[in-house]
Amino acid sequence: MQVATPTRPKETKPSTEKQAVRPQMDFNRITDEQFLIAAEEMKLESEIQLLLRTPYREMIVQIPVRLDDGRLEMFHGYRVQHNAVRGPYKGGIRYHYKVDLNEVRSLAALMTWKTAIVDVPFGGAKGGVSCDPSAMSRAELQALTRGFTRKIDMALGVYRDIPAPDVGTNAQVMAWIMDEYGKKNGYTPAIVTGKPLNLGGSLGRDAATGRGVSIIAREACQCFDIDIKRAKVAIQGFGNVGSWTGRLMARLGAKVVAVSDVNGGIFNEVGLDMERVVAHCQATGTVAGFKGAKSIDNEELLTLDVDILIPAALGGAITRDNAESIKARLIVEGANSPVTPRADEVLSRRGTTVVPDILANAGGVTVSYFEWVQNLQQFRWSADRVNEELERKMVAAWRAVYNRTIDQHTPLRISAYMEALDKVAEATRQRF
Numbered sequence: 001m002q003v004a005t006p007t008r009p010k011e012t013k014p015s016t017e018k019q020a021v022r023p024q025m026d027f028n029r030i031t032d033e034q035f036l037i038a039a040e041e042m043k044l045e046s047e048i049q050l051l052l053r054t055p056y057r058e059m060i061v062q063i064p065v066r067l068d069d070g071r072l073e074m075f076h077g078y079r080v081q082h083n084a085v086r087g088p089y090k091g092g093i094r095y096h097y098k099v100d101l102n103e104v105r106s107l108a109a110l111m112t113w114k115t116a117i118v119d120v121p122f123g124g125a126k127g128g129v130s131c132d133p134s135a136m137s138r139a140e141l142q143a144l145t146r147g148f149t150r151k152i153d154m155a156l157g158v159y160r161d162i163p164a165p166d167v168g169t170n171a172q173v174m175a176w177i178m179d180e181y182g183k184k185n186g187y188t189p190a191i192v193t194g195k196p197l198n199l200g201g202s203l204g205r206d207a208a209t210g211r212g213v214s215i216i217a218r219e220a221c222q223c224f225d226i227d228i229k230r231a232k233v234a235i236q237g238f239g240n241v242g243s244w245t246g247r248l249m250a251r252l253g254a255k256v257v258a259v260s261d262v263n264g265g266i267f268n269e270v271g272l273d274m275e276r277v278v279a280h281c282q283a284t285g286t287v288a289g290f291k292g293a294k295s296i297d298n299e300e301l302l303t304l305d306v307d308i309l310i311p312a313a314l315g316g317a318i319t320r321d322n323a324e325s326i327k328a329r330l331i332v333e334g335a336n337s338p339v340t341p342r343a344d345e346v347l348s349r350r351g352t353t354v355v356p357d358i359l360a361n362a363g364g365v366t367v368s369y370f371e372w373v374q375n376l377q378q379f380r381w382s383a384d385r386v387n388e389e390l391e392r393k394m395v396a397a398w399r400a401v402y403n404r405t406i407d408q409h410t411p412l413r414i415s416a417y418m419e420a421l422d423k424v425a426e427a428t429r430q431r432f
């Protein structure tokens with residue numbers, strides 16, 4: 001899968017050249033703009049706006065790692081704790097060469113809104129390390145993870161800040177964090193979520209984000225008169241979120257006609273067999289080269305004539321430059337910030353509905369909450385219980401957001417922000 005697999009070392013070492021040639025988008029400006037539109041729409045007091053816009057704490061740490069070839073490399077890591085009025089800080093850790101403070105800051109704020117929308121008692125945080133996990137060996141990734149954990153562990157805690165996986169990290173990385181934290185603090189499984197099952201992870205956590213995306217897509221189809229059983233779906237990104245979304249959309253009866261990853265995409269008009277695509281991807285590390293499908297590139301995938309488009313890779317995939325060419329009626333954001341505000345404007349003018357990230361991909365943190373609860377209870381829930389509770393939370397969140405859109409004629413993104421801001425603002429007023 002596209003998600004970094006620390007067990008598969010490659011020849012190349014992390015290089016800073018990649019960072020230089022590909023400029024990073026100003027994600028914080030994007031999410032701040034979205035926040036302000038919603039805050040103004042709901043006439044949120046300016047003091048509350050100031051409190052909710054400002055991250056509580058931002059850490060920048062340097063992590064020296066001895067690479068396998070003997071060189072010492074210095075990595076830059078970040079943890080931004082955005083807001084904790086509703087509960088402990090919560091959010092993933094991203095390993096990607098484009099990670100910087102601006103992006104982590106933006107992702108941390110998104111977590112605050114996500115946890116509020118699905119009504120789990122957490123705040124929002126995010127972490128990241130600028131590195132290329134696909135080019136690092138397992139030993140290097142382990143050293144990096146343990147080093148990062150040591151640098152930020154004074155700000156973590158079961159009731160303070162609880163990391164989880166994100167792009168480029170996985171259950172193995174969470175196991176190392178738990179182990180490193182445990183050296184100082186004793187056995188503390190609730191310090192991270194998204195752990196391996198064997199170490200206190202939750203059944204259903206691996207599929208949770210994709211399951212949430214598929215539940216929200218199903219609800220949106222009902223409300224916008226799309227027959228999911230006849231719907232053609234294209235998914236950009238085939239990591240944890242994209243692959244699970246594809247499988248679960250197929251189980252709902254939708255026809256997944258195209259998927260892609262960093263190496264390219266595949267297309268088959270009659271629908272791809274998702275289980276076989278996943279098996280191919282597990283065997284070869286990419287969806288590219290799947291037999292019985294035409295190869296396409298990522299840009300072509302976005303503009304295919306489908307009913308539902310699910311961007312599930314990185315931020316900034318749909319911009320003002322390609323929004324005009326998008327033919328899908330419904331876009332469900334599996335990734336964080338895949339659609340820029342200018343693209344939102346174009347899509348809205350063209351009648352395309354966009355279901356925002358903070359609603360669509362909140363299934364991951366919802367099951368993270370269930371995992372944390374199970375760790376505190378020291379009692380494992382069944383997969384059925386996890387999935388039923390997830391279903392309930394996602395459907396309730398969809399209804400709350402959709403009803404605002406019906407009542408106030410706001411786009412779903414702004415309705416979702418308003419739903420979140422209402423809850424976080426109320427908790428802020430009660431504490432102050």
Ligand code: GLU
Pocket residue numbers: 090091092093114162163164165166167193336361362364365366368
């Ligand atoms: N990284 C995921 C997200 O962006 C999950 C966070 C979590 O489970 O804490 O929502």
